[in-house]
Amino acid sequence: xxxxxxxxxxxxxxxxxxxxxxxxxxxxxxxxxxxxxxxxxxxxxxxxxxxxxxxxxxxxxxxxxxxxxxxxxxxxxxxxxxxxxxxxxxxxxxxxxxxxxxxxxxxxxxxxxxxxxxxxxxxxxxxxxxxxxxxxxxxxxxxxxxxxxxxxxxxxxxxxxxxxxxxxxxxxxxxxxxxxxxxxxxxxxxxxxxxxxxxxxxxxxxxxxxxxxxxxxxxxxxxxxxxxxxxxxxxxxxxxxxxxxxxxxxxxxxxxxxxxxxxxxxxxxxxxxxxxxxxxxxxxx
Amino acid sequence: xxxxxxxxxxxxxxxxxxxxxxxxxxxxxxxxxxxxxxxxxxxxxxxxxxxxxxxxxxxxxxxxxxxxxxxxxxxxxxxxxxxxxxxxxxxxxxxxxxxxxxxxxxxxxxxxxxxxxxxxxxxxxxxxxxxxxxxxxxxxxxxxxxxxxxxxxxxxxxxxxxxxxxxxxxxxxxxxxxxxxxxxxxxxxxxxxxxxxxxxxxxxxxxxxxxxxxxxxxxxxxxxxxxxxxxxxxxxxxxxxxxxxxxxxxxxxxxxxxxxxxxxxxxxxxxxxxxxxxxxxxxxxxxxxxxxxxxxxxxxxxxxxxxxxxxxxxxxxxxxxxxxxxxxxxxxxxxxxxxxxxxxxxxxxxxxxxxxxxxxxxxxxxxxxxxxxxxxxxxxxxxxxxxxxxxxxxxxxxxxxxxxxxxxxxxxxxxxxxxxxxxxxxxxxxxxxxxxxxxxxxxxxxxxxxxxxxxxxxxxxx
Numbered sequence: 001x002x003x004x005x006x007x008x009x010x011x012x013x014x015x016x017x018x019x020x021x022x023x024x025x026x027x028x029x030x031x032x033x034x035x036x037x038x039x040x041x042x043x044x045x046x047x048x049x050x051x052x053x054x055x056x057x058x059x060x061x062x063x064x065x066x067x068x069x070x071x072x073x074x075x076x077x078x079x080x081x082x083x084x085x086x087x088x089x090x091x092x093x094x095x096x097x098x099x100x101x102x103x104x105x106x107x108x109x110x111x112x113x114x115x116x117x118x119x120x121x122x123x124x125x126x127x128x129x130x131x132x133x134x135x136x137x138x139x140x141x142x143x144x145x146x147x148x149x150x151x152x153x154x155x156x157x158x159x160x161x162x163x164x165x166x167x168x169x170x171x172x173x174x175x176x177x178x179x180x181x182x183x184x185x186x187x188x189x190x191x192x193x194x195x196x197x198x199x200x201x202x203x204x205x206x207x208x209x210x211x212x213x214x215x216x217x218x219x220x221x222x223x224x225x226x227x228x229x230x231x232x233x234x235x236x237x238x239x240x241x242x243x244x245x246x247x248x249x250x251x252x253x254x255x256x257x258x259x260x261x262x263x264x265x266x267x268x269x270x271x272x273x274x275x276x277x278x279x280x281x282x283x284x285x
Numbered sequence: 286x287x288x289x290x291x292x293x294x295x296x297x298x299x300x301x302x303x304x305x306x307x308x309x310x311x312x313x314x315x316x317x318x319x320x321x322x323x324x325x326x327x328x329x330x331x332x333x334x335x336x337x338x339x340x341x342x343x344x345x346x347x348x349x350x351x352x353x354x355x356x357x358x359x360x361x362x363x364x365x366x367x368x369x370x371x372x373x374x375x376x377x378x379x380x381x382x383x384x385x386x387x388x389x390x391x392x393x394x395x396x397x398x399x400x401x402x403x404x405x406x407x408x409x410x411x412x413x414x415x416x417x418x419x420x421x422x423x424x425x426x427x428x429x430x431x432x433x434x435x436x437x438x439x440x441x442x443x444x445x446x447x448x449x450x451x452x453x454x455x456x457x458x459x460x461x462x463x464x465x466x467x468x469x470x471x472x473x474x475x476x477x478x479x480x481x482x483x484x485x486x487x488x489x490x491x492x493x494x495x496x497x498x499x500x501x502x503x504x505x506x507x508x509x510x511x512x513x514x515x516x517x518x519x520x521x522x523x524x525x526x527x528x529x530x531x532x533x534x535x536x537x538x539x540x541x542x543x544x545x546x547x548x549x550x551x552x553x554x555x556x557x558x559x560x561x562x563x564x565x566x567x568x569x570x571x572x573x574x575x576x577x578x579x580x581x582x583x584x585x586x587x588x589x590x591x592x593x594x595x596x597x598x599x600x601x602x603x604x605x606x607x608x609x610x611x612x613x614x615x616x617x618x619x620x621x622x623x624x625x626x627x628x629x630x631x632x633x634x635x636x637x638x639x640x641x642x643x644x645x646x647x648x649x650x651x652x653x654x655x656x657x658x659x660x661x662x663x664x665x666x667x668x669x670x671x672x673x674x675x676x677x678x679x680x681x682x683x684x685x686x687x688x689x690x691x692x693x694x695x696x697x698x699x700x701x702x703x704x705x706x707x708x709x710x711x712x713x714x715x716x717x718x719x720x721x722x723x724x725x726x727x728x729x730x731x732x733x734x735x736x737x738x739x740x741x742x743x744x745x746x747x
Contacts, residue, residue: 023496023501023502024501027500027501027502037458041551041556041557041558042558043550043558043559043560044458044550044559068558069558083458084458084494084495085495086456086458086495086496086497086501087497087500087501088500088501089497089500217542217545217546217550217559218456218457218522218545219497220456220497220500220522220681220683221522221523221681221682221683222466222522222523222524222541222545222681223524223539223541223542223545224524224526224538224539224541224542225538225539225542227526227533228533229533234526234528234532234533239682239683250533252634253533253534253634255634256534256535256630256633256634256635257533257534257535257634259535259633259634260535260536260562260635261560261562264560264563265560
């Protein structure tokens with residue numbers, strides 16, 4: 001069981017929570033994830049570690065309130081506890097040897113995971129360009145933070161309500177066409193975004209690392225729920241990943257595997273409203 | 286005068302077409318008078334062949350004679366001297382290949398129902414005697430057990446009884462390993478596993494859940510933290526797949542995943558959040574106990590049609606006969622001598638058909654095994670919306686990859702001295718599926734027991 005020690009609403013649907021988890025904080029590295037379970041009825045949900053503080057013994061996660069479990073998680077406050085919190089799982093991000101120029105690309109809530117990558121690279125003296133993409137102005141997160149850890153920062157919105165209008169791939173294409181040469185690209189965001197970033201970098205043969213988010217249960221290689229096809233081979237994202245060579249990933253398969261419970265999610269939402277109400281009532285009492 | 290009936294006292298079971306819609310236990314326990322009657326069938330042989338067939342050497346004739354005398358508490362005490370989990374082994378042990386196979390009564394008629402009697406005694410004790418074991422005097426020596434499955438629980442229990450300060454590390458949020466994620470509620474109620482875990486806690490064993498050894502902490506770090514010996518009972522959790530086309534379509538599960546969703550995450554209870562495919566037609570591939578469990582769970586989850594595909598014949602199935610019979614009674618459709626060659630998906634990337642080929646068994650080879658061979662041109666299709674691969678598992682590489690000096694064999698199983706269960710690293714012992722590859726609960730318990738003995742000797746000498 002872990003206790004929430006800090007909470008910050010980054011935008012109306014994205015929340016940052018910091019929890020007291022000394023064992024995980026001691027071991028965590030960029031690219032690794034945790035699995036949480038809220039209560040006895042809860043699902044096991046993986047979330048990438050957004051930040052950690054080895055001295056304070058804390059770990060931070062940033063998540064979008066999309067499904068039942070993340071909605072309930074987002075309803076928790078400082079001092080509340082999360083029943084299960086296990087990690088760090090997966091293997092840390094591995095960059096190509098001697099990479100000096102890296103482009104970090106984040107899409108939506110994926111920026112939460114792209115940010116610590118950019119920060120770690122920047123601290124190592126690597127030249128970092130960041131492209132962050134959002135649907136619109138109201139969901140922009142981590143703008144200042146990205147600015148502070150990048151050599152060049154490009155903020156894109158789909159509707160042009162903030163930054164530049166366009167997709168992250170438009171900017172990436174423009175930069176590479178304009179002569180920017182990267183030793184590696186790191187792309188973290190929705191599956192279609194990662195897929196098209198990989199399509200953009202492929203002709204330039206720039207190694208492109210993606211962080212995958214398949215469904216998972218145990219996170220230790222036991223169930224195979226998170227299997228993805230990479231270079232024609234079946235890999236388990238929980239133990240072999242979650243980072244993979246994006247040029248080898250079968251994104252379409254990942255998308256259909258992630259959609260397998262979509263019909264049930266509607267039902268879940270109904271129940272979730274009930275449980276949120278119950279939680280609310282409990283809070284009032 | 287013993288009861289000379291050639292057959293076991295029958296045990297009540299839920300009717301097949303009732304039980305295949307619920308998760309309540311299939312077989313019920315004996316009533317006390319039935320247990321006494323069955324116990325009276327034991328001849329109390331002097332050479333006790335049954336005991337030699339038991340991986341944890343339960344003093345079988347002794348406990349049975351106490352049952353015959355109506356001393357159920359005494360019977361429990363005899364069993365628990367050597368068996369840390371009687372409620373479990375009484376239910377899931379393949380007695381027909383172990384103690385009961387060697388029973389003299391089996392020569393003419395049926396063996397004594399040792400398994401049913403063990404279960405009766407354990408259940409009776411659980412219901413009628415609330416006393417928890419008393420925590421022994423601590424010797425202050427810290428020992429770590431990795432994994433809380435049958436091997437780990439047994440090892441922890443034996444060491445705790447000797448006074449060691451035992452901490453069990455479990456990756457999942459619930460203790461029990463395969464007993465909670467794998468074996469379904471209708472064969473092994475989870476409340477019973479919990480009661481065994483509670484007994485362990487009463488002995489002073491500490492449980493640390495949500496700790497993945499190899500990630501959260503390594504074995505070497507445990508040793509640095511002052512654990513003087515470590516037992517690795519991390520199981521064989523890695524599921525195998527066939528490597529055929531379409532195996533990563535949505536709706537294709539490993540049995541581990543399917544069973545974990547149903548059992549551990551309680552997908553069969555409405556108030557739990559973990560989703561499961563609402564399947565109409567399911568194909569389970571495999572012929573072991575896990576395949577039977579998966580098929581029977583799928584039926585209980587509401588599938589109208591559940592096929593069981595196995596590439597050999599019924600004779601060759603590794604599953605227990607009782608499980609095979611139970612599955613058939615519950616209207617699982619056995620398609621034997623059939624092997625999947627391809628899974629086909631619909632436009633959403635979800636599995637919708639399984640293509641199989643018929644097999645025939647060849648003449649026995651030198652080892653006496655009849656290997657199956659495809660019958661060319663015999664392909665056929667079954668419409669399914671869910672496929673569950675129950676093809677076996679291999680040990681998880683996490684611990685061997687993060688513990689220098691731990692040797693493994695070609696299959697990734699930890700190499701141990703079979704007498705002591707000592708690994709190739711001093712002070713580190715191992716047992717259960719992590720050593721043998723997927724095997725039985727009772728063999729894992731036997732290994733945990735043997736290791737505890739050797740660890741005690743090692744720690745006493747150092």
